[in-house]
Amino acid sequence: SAVISQKPSRDICQRGTSLTIQCQVDSQVTMMFWYRQQPGQSLTLIATANQGSEATYESGFVIDKFPISRPNLTFSTLTVSNMSPEDSSIYLCSAGGDYGYTFGSGTRLTVV
Amino acid sequence: AQSVSQHNHHVILSEAASLELGCNYSYGGTVNLFWYVQYPGQHLQLLLKYFSGDPLVKGIKGFEAEFIKSKFSFNLRKPSVQWSDTAEYFCAVEGLSGGYQKVTFGIGTKLQVIP
Numbered sequence: 001s002a003v004i005s006q007k008p009s010r011d012i013c014q015r016g017t018s019l020t021i022q023c024q025v026d027s028q029v030t031m032m033f034w035y036r037q038q039p040g041q042s043l044t045l046i047a048t049a050n051q052g053s054e055a056t057y058e059s060g061f062v063i064d065k066f067p068i069s070r071p072n073l074t075f076s077t078l079t080v081s082n083m084s085p086e087d088s089s090i091y092l093c094s095a096g097g098d099y100g101y102t103f104g105s106g107t108r109l110t111v112v
Numbered sequence: 113a114q115s116v117s118q119h120n121h122h123v124i125l126s127e128a129a130s131l132e133l134g135c136n137y138s139y140g141g142t143v144n145l146f147w148y149v150q151y152p153g154q155h156l157q158l159l160l161k162y163f164s165g166d167p168l169v170k171g172i173k174g175f176e177a178e179f180i181k182s183k184f185s186f187n188l189r190k191p192s193v194q195w196s197d198t199a200e201y202f203c204a205v206e207g208l209s210g211g212y213q214k215v216t217f218g219i220g221t222k223l224q225v226i227p
Contacts, residue, residue, distance in 0.1 A: 001158070031212075031213070033215070035217075041219065042202065042217045042218055042219040042220055043202070043217040044217075045214065045215070045216070048212060048214070056210070056212065092155075092156070094215075096213070096215070100146055100158045100161045101146070101158070101204075101215060102158070103148075103155050103156040103157075104155065105154075105155040106155055
Protein backbone atom coordinates (compact mmCIF):
# COMPACT_ATOMS: atom_id res chain seq x y z
CA SER A 1 0.00 0.00 0.00
CA ALA A 2 1.01 3.61 -0.50
CA VAL A 3 2.95 5.56 2.10
CA ILE A 4 1.97 9.17 2.73
CA SER A 5 4.19 11.88 4.16
CA GLN A 6 2.21 14.75 5.64
CA LYS A 7 3.55 18.02 6.95
CA PRO A 8 3.56 19.97 9.10
CA SER A 9 2.78 17.57 11.92
CA ARG A 10 1.51 20.40 14.08
CA ASP A 11 1.25 24.14 14.09
CA ILE A 12 -0.07 26.96 16.21
CA CYS A 13 -1.49 29.79 14.15
CA GLN A 14 -2.96 33.20 14.73
CA ARG A 15 -6.59 33.74 13.85
CA GLY A 16 -7.10 35.31 10.46
CA THR A 17 -4.04 33.65 8.92
CA SER A 18 -3.86 30.65 6.60
CA LEU A 19 -2.00 27.35 6.80
CA THR A 20 -1.17 25.01 3.94
CA ILE A 21 -0.83 21.31 4.66
CA GLN A 22 1.05 19.10 2.23
CA CYS A 23 0.79 15.41 1.48
CA GLN A 24 3.24 13.46 -0.62
CA VAL A 25 2.47 9.90 -1.68
CA ASP A 26 5.22 7.46 -2.61
CA SER A 27 3.27 6.13 -5.58
CA GLN A 28 0.75 7.45 -8.05
CA VAL A 29 -2.81 7.41 -6.78
CA THR A 30 -5.95 8.51 -8.52
CA MET A 31 -7.93 9.71 -5.56
CA MET A 32 -6.81 11.63 -2.51
CA PHE A 33 -8.99 12.73 0.33
CA TRP A 34 -8.84 15.32 3.07
CA TYR A 35 -10.43 14.74 6.48
CA ARG A 36 -10.90 16.67 9.67
CA GLN A 37 -10.93 14.99 13.06
CA GLN A 38 -12.20 17.24 15.81
CA PRO A 39 -11.74 16.31 19.47
CA GLY A 40 -14.02 13.48 20.47
CA GLN A 41 -15.42 13.09 17.00
CA SER A 42 -14.88 10.85 14.04
CA LEU A 43 -13.17 11.66 10.81
CA THR A 44 -15.21 13.98 8.63
CA LEU A 45 -14.52 14.10 4.93
CA ILE A 46 -13.76 17.63 3.73
CA ALA A 47 -13.21 16.97 0.05
CA THR A 48 -12.01 14.54 -2.58
CA ALA A 49 -9.09 15.69 -4.71
CA ASN A 50 -8.63 14.16 -8.13
CA GLN A 51 -5.75 15.11 -10.36
CA GLY A 52 -6.70 17.38 -13.21
CA SER A 53 -10.07 18.44 -11.88
CA GLU A 54 -11.47 20.61 -9.15
CA ALA A 55 -11.89 19.08 -5.74
CA THR A 56 -15.33 17.84 -4.73
CA TYR A 57 -16.40 19.28 -1.39
CA GLU A 58 -18.72 17.73 1.14
CA SER A 59 -21.66 19.53 2.61
CA GLY A 60 -20.52 22.18 5.04
CA PHE A 61 -17.13 22.72 3.42
CA VAL A 62 -16.40 25.32 0.74
CA ILE A 63 -13.52 25.98 -1.58
CA ASP A 64 -12.93 29.51 -0.32
CA LYS A 65 -12.28 28.21 3.18
CA PHE A 66 -10.44 25.01 2.24
CA PRO A 67 -8.79 25.42 -1.16
CA ILE A 68 -7.18 22.23 -2.39
CA SER A 69 -4.54 21.66 -5.03
CA ARG A 70 -3.74 18.40 -6.78
CA PRO A 71 -1.03 19.18 -9.34
CA ASN A 72 -0.07 15.55 -9.99
CA LEU A 73 -0.81 11.97 -8.96
CA THR A 74 1.51 11.98 -5.95
CA PHE A 75 0.89 15.32 -4.25
CA SER A 76 -1.90 17.41 -2.77
CA THR A 77 -2.26 20.42 -0.50
CA LEU A 78 -5.07 21.66 1.70
CA THR A 79 -5.14 25.27 2.85
CA VAL A 80 -7.14 26.32 5.89
CA SER A 81 -7.92 29.96 5.19
CA ASN A 82 -8.78 32.87 7.46
CA MET A 83 -8.52 30.62 10.48
CA SER A 84 -10.57 30.91 13.63
CA PRO A 85 -10.32 28.91 16.87
CA GLU A 86 -13.12 26.67 15.57
CA ASP A 87 -10.71 25.39 12.93
CA SER A 88 -8.52 23.85 15.62
CA SER A 89 -8.49 20.20 14.73
CA ILE A 90 -6.45 17.38 13.27
CA TYR A 91 -6.37 17.36 9.49
CA LEU A 92 -5.57 14.15 7.64
CA CYS A 93 -4.98 13.27 4.05
CA SER A 94 -5.69 9.87 2.61
CA ALA A 95 -5.08 8.01 -0.60
CA GLY A 96 -7.35 5.28 -1.82
CA GLY A 97 -6.93 2.16 -3.83
CA ASP A 98 -7.91 -1.44 -4.12
CA TYR A 99 -5.95 -2.20 -0.97
CA GLY A 100 -8.02 0.15 1.13
CA TYR A 101 -7.03 3.59 2.25
CA THR A 102 -3.77 4.87 3.65
CA PHE A 103 -3.56 7.90 5.88
CA GLY A 104 -0.97 10.53 6.55
CA SER A 105 0.17 11.07 10.10
CA GLY A 106 -2.05 14.12 10.50
CA THR A 107 -1.57 17.80 11.18
CA ARG A 108 -2.62 19.02 14.59
CA LEU A 109 -3.69 22.63 14.13
CA THR A 110 -4.29 25.01 17.02
CA VAL A 111 -5.67 28.45 16.24
CA VAL A 112 -5.18 31.10 18.91
CA ALA B 113 -26.46 8.95 2.50
CA GLN B 114 -24.33 6.37 4.20
CA SER B 115 -23.71 6.33 7.93
CA VAL B 116 -21.82 4.21 10.42
CA SER B 117 -22.69 3.52 14.05
CA GLN B 118 -20.25 2.22 16.59
CA HIS B 119 -22.09 1.29 19.73
CA ASN B 120 -19.29 1.23 22.25
CA HIS B 121 -17.42 4.49 22.64
CA HIS B 122 -15.14 3.40 25.44
CA VAL B 123 -14.32 -0.17 26.38
CA ILE B 124 -12.12 -1.31 29.24
CA LEU B 125 -10.93 -4.91 29.34
CA SER B 126 -8.43 -6.95 31.24
CA GLU B 127 -5.69 -8.72 29.34
CA ALA B 128 -6.78 -12.08 27.89
CA ALA B 129 -10.42 -11.02 27.81
CA SER B 130 -12.32 -11.41 24.56
CA LEU B 131 -13.24 -8.37 22.52
CA GLU B 132 -16.16 -7.59 20.30
CA LEU B 133 -16.75 -4.09 18.96
CA GLY B 134 -20.03 -3.43 17.23
CA CYS B 135 -20.39 -1.65 13.92
CA ASN B 136 -23.57 -1.12 11.94
CA TYR B 137 -23.91 0.81 8.75
CA SER B 138 -26.66 2.32 6.71
CA TYR B 139 -26.34 2.19 2.95
CA GLY B 140 -28.51 0.77 0.22
CA GLY B 141 -25.88 -0.45 -2.23
CA THR B 142 -22.75 -2.53 -2.40
CA VAL B 143 -20.24 -1.64 0.26
CA ASN B 144 -16.65 -2.18 1.17
CA LEU B 145 -16.00 -2.34 4.89
CA PHE B 146 -12.95 -1.50 6.94
CA TRP B 147 -11.65 -1.42 10.46
CA TYR B 148 -8.87 1.02 11.21
CA VAL B 149 -6.81 1.31 14.37
CA GLN B 150 -5.04 4.33 15.79
CA TYR B 151 -2.48 3.58 18.46
CA PRO B 152 -1.59 6.41 20.85
CA GLY B 153 0.51 8.98 19.05
CA GLN B 154 0.37 7.15 15.74
CA HIS B 155 -1.58 7.53 12.55
CA LEU B 156 -4.50 5.48 11.34
CA GLN B 157 -3.62 2.00 10.13
CA LEU B 158 -5.74 -0.51 8.27
CA LEU B 159 -6.63 -3.46 10.50
CA LEU B 160 -8.71 -5.44 8.03
CA LYS B 161 -11.08 -5.01 5.14
CA TYR B 162 -13.98 -6.75 3.45
CA PHE B 163 -14.60 -6.31 -0.24
CA SER B 164 -16.31 -9.57 -1.22
CA GLY B 165 -16.18 -13.32 -0.69
CA ASP B 166 -15.89 -14.97 2.71
CA PRO B 167 -17.75 -12.72 5.15
CA LEU B 168 -15.33 -13.65 7.92
CA VAL B 169 -12.15 -11.69 7.34
CA LYS B 170 -8.95 -11.93 9.26
CA GLY B 171 -6.66 -8.99 9.80
CA ILE B 172 -3.42 -8.23 11.50
CA LYS B 173 -2.59 -8.98 15.14
CA GLY B 174 -5.23 -11.68 15.53
CA PHE B 175 -8.23 -9.49 14.77
CA GLU B 176 -11.14 -10.67 12.68
CA ALA B 177 -14.46 -9.26 11.60
CA GLU B 178 -17.65 -10.77 10.28
CA PHE B 179 -19.84 -9.13 7.67
CA ILE B 180 -23.51 -9.98 8.23
CA LYS B 181 -25.34 -8.45 5.31
CA SER B 182 -28.82 -9.02 6.72
CA LYS B 183 -27.90 -7.09 9.85
CA PHE B 184 -25.80 -4.42 8.10
CA SER B 185 -23.10 -5.23 10.61
CA PHE B 186 -19.34 -5.66 10.57
CA ASN B 187 -18.30 -6.42 14.13
CA LEU B 188 -14.66 -6.64 15.13
CA ARG B 189 -13.47 -9.47 17.35
CA LYS B 190 -10.37 -10.74 19.05
CA PRO B 191 -10.37 -13.81 21.30
CA SER B 192 -7.75 -12.56 23.74
CA VAL B 193 -6.66 -8.94 23.96
CA GLN B 194 -3.25 -7.71 24.99
CA TRP B 195 -2.16 -4.49 26.64
CA SER B 196 -0.67 -3.46 23.29
CA ASP B 197 -4.16 -3.46 21.78
CA THR B 198 -4.94 -0.27 23.67
CA ALA B 199 -5.95 2.09 20.87
CA GLU B 200 -8.90 3.69 19.16
CA TYR B 201 -10.75 1.61 16.59
CA PHE B 202 -12.74 3.03 13.70
CA CYS B 203 -15.21 1.22 11.52
CA ALA B 204 -15.57 2.62 8.00
CA VAL B 205 -17.85 2.02 5.06
CA GLU B 206 -17.09 2.77 1.44
CA GLY B 207 -19.94 3.16 -0.99
CA LEU B 208 -20.91 5.03 -4.11
CA SER B 209 -22.17 8.51 -3.27
CA GLY B 210 -22.73 11.38 -5.69
CA GLY B 211 -21.02 9.48 -8.47
CA TYR B 212 -17.82 8.56 -6.68
CA GLN B 213 -16.63 6.24 -3.95
CA LYS B 214 -16.84 7.80 -0.51
CA VAL B 215 -15.67 6.51 2.84
CA THR B 216 -17.64 7.25 5.99
CA PHE B 217 -16.19 6.62 9.42
CA GLY B 218 -17.82 5.73 12.69
CA ILE B 219 -17.16 7.83 15.75
CA GLY B 220 -14.56 5.39 17.03
CA THR B 221 -14.21 3.12 20.06
CA LYS B 222 -11.47 3.71 22.57
CA LEU B 223 -10.20 0.41 23.89
CA GLN B 224 -8.22 0.36 27.09
CA VAL B 225 -6.63 -2.95 28.07
CA ILE B 226 -5.58 -3.26 31.68
CA PRO B 227 -2.58 -5.47 32.41
